Amino acid sequence: MPELLAREARLPNPSARLSGVSATSTFKNARAWPCVIVRNPRLKVTAAWTGVLASIPAIARIAATRPITWLVTRDSGIISITYSVRVPAFPRSAPSRPSRRGGSRLLQEWFPKFQNGDPMSTPHDFDVIVVGAGPAGGMAAGTAAAMGLRTALIEEHPEIGAPAHCSGKLQLHAFREFHLPQHLILNTLQAGAFYAPDGTVARVRRAVPDSHVVDRAVFDRWLAHQAQERGAEVLLQTRLRAAERVNGTVRVLGERNGKPFAATAALIIDAEGARPVLPRTLGFQLRRRLILGLQYQMVDVDLDEPDCPEIYLGTESAPGFFAWLMPIGDRRARVGVCVDPHLAGRAPLHYLDSLLRGHHVVSRRLRRARIERKLAGSIPVLASRRSTGREGMLLVGDAAGHVKATSGGGIYFSLIAARLAAEAAASYVGGDRDALARYDRRWRERFGRELRATAMARLALNRMTDADLNAIVATIAADGRLRSTIERLGDTAFQSRLLAPFITQALRPAHLATLAGPVLKILRYGLRALWDDGISAEENVSDEVNP
Structure with a gap:
């Protein structure tokens, strides 16, 4: 069984779902083919259409605007990338092994929008x-x-x-x-x-x-x-x-x-x-x-x-x-x-x-x-x-x-x-x-x-005094229910998930006397960050990077 090296990548409007090294097009007048591209010269290279293989660099560059899917597998040391791309039929006069440059010219002929200063039509390294x-x-x-x-x-x-x-x-x-x-x-x-x-x-x-x-x-x-x-x-x-x-x-x-x-x-x-x-x-x-x-x-x-x-x-x-x-x-x-x-x-x-x-x-x-x-x-x-x-x-x-x-x-x-x-x-x-x-x-x-939630939390933290920080840490240390909330919902990647539950716990009557100041600062910045249109940190930064 081939080893899966990469998940199937699906770009806009894929024309086929691939399995192994075969493909079936679902579009009328579309061509689908299997091929293998191996960048490591020590591995074997095979292709069903050598002409297509020679033009792959150019074809890949248009992949995102044309229907394409691919699957990467490895079997017995051979890495296979199976493509299915919906493109216009090759002109009858097209050479059987077009050069890389020639392939690009054909693609420009098929897709005129790539000309006139478009990244596809301008040569680059x-x-x-x-x-x-x-x-x-x-x-x-x-x-x-x-x-x-x-x-x-x-x-x-x-x-x-x-x-x-x-x-x-x-x-x-x-x-x-x-x-x-x-x-x-x-x-x-x-x-x-x-x-x-x-x-x-x-x-x-x-x-x-x-x-x-x-x-x-x-x-x-x-x-x-x-x-x-x-x-x-x-x-x-x-x-x-x-x-x-x-x-x-x-x-x-x-x-x-x-x-x-x-x-x-x-x-x-x-x-x-x-x-x-x-x-x-x-x-x-x-x-x-x-x-x-x-x-x-x-x-x-x-x-x-x-x-x-x-x-x-x-x-x-x-x-x-x-x-x-x-x-x-x-x-x-x-x-x-x-x-x-x-x-x-x-x-x-x-x-x-x-x-x-x-x-x-x-x-x-x-x-x-x-x-x-x-x-x-x-x-x-x-x-x-x-x-x-x-x-x-x-x-x-x-x-x-x-x-x-x-x-x-x-x-x-x-x-x-x-x-x-x-x-x-x-x-x-x-x-x-x-x-x-x-x-x-x-x-x-x-x-x-x-990013918005943590930016607002940082602005609130920067306005807290040492007394505020002492009160917050002491409350967490003493309140098992609050610690349990942090342990259950805390996620260092997605910290906003903890913001609302933490504020809710901090607003309990038992904590208001000690946490009134910190809570007001958190409310001022934190709650606004929960909205999709939360305020930006832009007003708090400068145009120049710090030395």
């Missing part, structure tokens, strides 16, 4: 260029290449995955949805401990695990390897400085290995991260607020509960955000702090050193620990709700502000957006000019509510 080889970039490049697009994955550093920037916490949702391999996992998390400024601690433990901690370097390299295996070209040590629109295509300019570099594509998927360069050169207005983070990966850490990360709140520990201790297994942990430079008077290093030396819990856990490596980065926790798609470019991941403002996490949402962006790229390259706007709508439908 790639169909799509993905900038940045983090999780969003790797997923976008792999998905685009699997859909038959000529794809480049560009990374400015000499090695993918370095330097690492985040704690690597990734929800189980991502492992299930994207079929991620288990070898990426360093640790599994099922609980959480929240320390108030006065030292009070509230502990919660779910019935099932919520997240894994992954090795970000290994994860990024695995995604890039998957993209390369599917046909993407990976370009390292390539720093891009600008992008420009030229005759219906987009050109990127920069340096590769110290020499001038330029390439053209129908579309750029920008996954540069929190400080993107290219979008501004194409007219994007990136209004966002960055928090600054620093963390140490440490060994010989004394851990009471290896599956329980600890969060330290308060203006002394981390103004505008929080500090953390994230167990990653085998007496190892990542200890870090993020601060909002608008609210913090000192750099992150000051707060991290103070945490390590002065916090009664952290200093005890790290009394024999030593630093293994240091990681630093920026996170766009508050971003405007402006469009993330514009002619010639889509934004994904941190570049698009796909980050939960309460926790700073965004890998899962970045993977979702990257896949949607690649699907939009296939449609756009095929001539569907509505694909970019559709991408913007689709990612907002999937997780836009979470």
Whole structure:
């Protein structure tokens, strides 16, 4: 039995449902054929129609606007991709083995809308260029290449995955949805401990695990390897400085290995991260607020509960955000702090050193620990709700502000957006000019509510005093019913699910005396975030990225 390598991909109005290596068209005057495309030259290549195989690169670029389905299988070392595409009949004069260029001319003759400055009719080096080889970039490049697009994955550093920037916490949702391999996992998390400024601690433990901690370097390299295996070209040590629109295509300019570099594509998927360069050169207005983070990966850490990360709140520990201790297994942990430079008077290093030396819990856990490596980065926790798609470019991941403002996490949402962006790229390259706007709508439908809710929660938290935080943590610690609600409904990926139940519990008469101030702040921002047209964080961010 052939091994299924990819689910059946169904683009608009598929003409047939495929099984094995055969297809039956359901459209009159439509042609359907089986063929095999193998990017790895070590594997066998077969095709029913060699002429069609030679024209596949061009055919794939129109797939999104023509009916198409495909199924990827592997049997005895042969990878088979079975296509069914509804296209006009080949002209009788068509050569039996058309060249790649000739195939494109035939397609332009069949579909005149691809001419006159359309991405299909203008020659370019790639169909799509993905900038940045983090999780969003790797997923976008792999998905685009699997859909038959000529794809480049560009990374400015000499090695993918370095330097690492985040704690690597990734929800189980991502492992299930994207079929991620288990070898990426360093640790599994099922609980959480929240320390108030006065030292009070509230502990919660779910019935099932919520997240894994992954090795970000290994994860990024695995995604890039998957993209390369599917046909993407990976370009390292390539720093891009600008992008420009030229005759219906987009050109990127920069340096590769110290020499001038330029390439053209129908579309750029920008996954540069929190400080993107290219979008501004194409007219994007990136209004966002960055928090600054620093963390140490440490060994010989004394851990009471290896599956329980600890969060330290308060203006002394981390103004505008929080500090953390994230167990990653085998007496190892990542200890870090993020601060909002608008609210913090000192750099992150000051707060991290103070945490390590002065916090009664952290200093005890790290009394024999030593630093293994240091990681630093920026996170766009508050971003405007402006469009993330514009002619010639889509934004994904941190570049698009796909980050939960309460926790700073965004890998899962970045993977979702990257896949949607690649699907939009296939449609756009095929001539569907509505694909970019559709991408913007689709990612907002999937997780836009979470970004709004967590942004409003962050604004409320930033206006709370240490006394407010002490009251909230003490109430959770003392109220078993409230803890049970958090443990039952809490989901670090979809945090808005807990917002209304938490407010309802907090409004009970027993808590009003101590939680009146925090509840009013939560109501002011949180309830408005529950509406689909909830207020934007745009009024609370600046036009310029923080230094």
